[in-house]
Amino acid sequence: MDVRDMLQAKGLRRTRARTDVLAILAEARRPLAHQEISGQTEAADLDRVTLYRTLTSLSKAGLVHQVRGVDGVHRFCAHGLGSMACPGNHPHFLCQSCGEMSCLEGQELPWVSVPAGARVTGKQMVIYGVCAQCRDAEA
Amino acid sequence: MDVRDMLQAKGLRRTRARTDVLAILAEARRPLAHQEISGQTEAADLDRVTLYRTLTSLSKAGLVHQVRGVDGVHRFCAHGLGSMACPGNHPHFLCQSCGEMSCLEGQELPWVSVPAGARVTGKQMVIYGVCAQCRDAEA
DNA sequence: TTAAGTGCAAAATCTTTGCAAATGT
DNA sequence: ACATTTGCAAAGATTTTGCACTTAA
Numbered sequence: 001m002d003v004r005d006m007l008q009a010k011g012l013r014r015t016r017a018r019t020d021v022l023a024i025l026a027e028a029r030r031p032l033a034h035q036e037i038s039g040q041t042e043a044a045d046l047d048r049v050t051l052y053r054t055l056t057s058l059s060k061a062g063l064v065h066q067v068r069g070v071d072g073v074h075r076f077c078a079h080g081l082g083s084m085a086c087p088g089n090h091p092h093f094l095c096q097s098c099g100e101m102s103c104l105e106g107q108e109l110p111w112v113s114v115p116a117g118a119r120v121t122g123k124q125m126v127i128y129g130v131c132a133q134c135r136d137a138e139a
Numbered sequence: 140m141d142v143r144d145m146l147q148a149k150g151l152r153r154t155r156a157r158t159d160v161l162a163i164l165a166e167a168r169r170p171l172a173h174q175e176i177s178g179q180t181e182a183a184d185l186d187r188v189t190l191y192r193t194l195t196s197l198s199k200a201g202l203v204h205q206v207r208g209v210d211g212v213h214r215f216c217a218h219g220l221g222s223m224a225c226p227g228n229h230p231h232f233l234c235q236s237c238g239e240m241s242c243l244e245g246q247e248l249p250w251v252s253v254p255a256g257a258r259v260t261g262k263q264m265v266i267y268g269v270c271a272q273c274r275d276a277e278a
Numbered sequence: 279t280t281a282a283g284t285g286c287a288a289a290a291t292c293t294t295t296g297c298a299a300a301t302g303t
Numbered sequence: 304a305c306a307t308t309t310g311c312a313a314a315g316a317t318t319t320t321g322c323a324c325t326t327a328a
Contacts, residue, residue: 048293049311050308072207072213114268119268120267120268121268122209124209125262125264128260128263129260136256152327154284173317191318211317
């Protein structure tokens with residue numbers, strides 16, 4: 001399914017900001033931080049504010065999901081885009097050295113019991129440390 | 140074990156900022172945000188910056204641990220303080236309405252496999268939604 | 279005494295808001 | 304044509320840094 005069709009299906013206008021950002025996220029298949037997205041050439045000339053608002057609307061529409069690591073940085077990941085799907089129900093690994101986050105696919109998050117009466121909106125698990133590449137660089 | 144002894148045991152000077160903040164966290168037994176701590180009367184007259192630095196040193200010394208929810212706010216929880224221990228190996232629940240975070244004790248975090256070669260420093264899981272109190276308030 | 283910690287001022291980020299101009303349907 | 308989006312400027316919020324003063328050991 002095409003990125004532009006996805007937008008239309010969700011009732012969002014197909015603007016350049018949205019198509020570009022969604023395409024970048026779908027391509028990456030791992031959660032990207034605001035900064036990483038704006039660094040991509042396709043999004044290079046998008047205003048910071050526009051990027052924030054774009055990510056907010058994509059997120060509200062359910063086209064991307066949001067992860068926030070121990071570093072406090074928002075990261076967004078596209079999912080539901082056909083074969084490139086990112087189910088969103090898996091843990092993530094955050095490298096505290098290079099700041100890159102990756103999906104640990106194929107591992108479901110456990111069911112957790114919450115205090116009586118609470119409504120659960122979502123859950124997320126982040127494993128953090130140093131990735132293989134950064135460990136090599138250290139040595 | 141006394142809060143002041145804990146500091147000494149870790150080789151930290153026993154200053155008012157540290158004893159007060161550690162006492163507040165030990166008393167709360169749930170992760171408190173920077174703001175929640177500075178709101179407490181015992182810490183009311185501490186400088187913002189001092190509080191940040193105090194939390195950093197307590198964290199480095201391992202006297203408190205840090206959790207960061209989907210809201211991106213740092214929260215700190217005392218642990219290892221005798222009977223008030225907060226093991227730190229459990230999920231947390233974050234109410235997105237009132238912003239209060241609580242420990243879901245008695246539930247261990249699952250073991251997760253990470254990419255080969257990566258070094259794991261820690262992990263954390265946050266369940267978010269609306270707590271019972273806020274649901275009542277809504278209605 | 280003297281190295282560590284604190285307080286104040288100021289900077290650096292990250293994120294949000296207001297409003298006029300541009301764009302999609 | 305008309306409601307949404309965008310871009311710019313500016314405001315807010317959070318966290319960090321520099322430096323002189325104070326305090327614990």
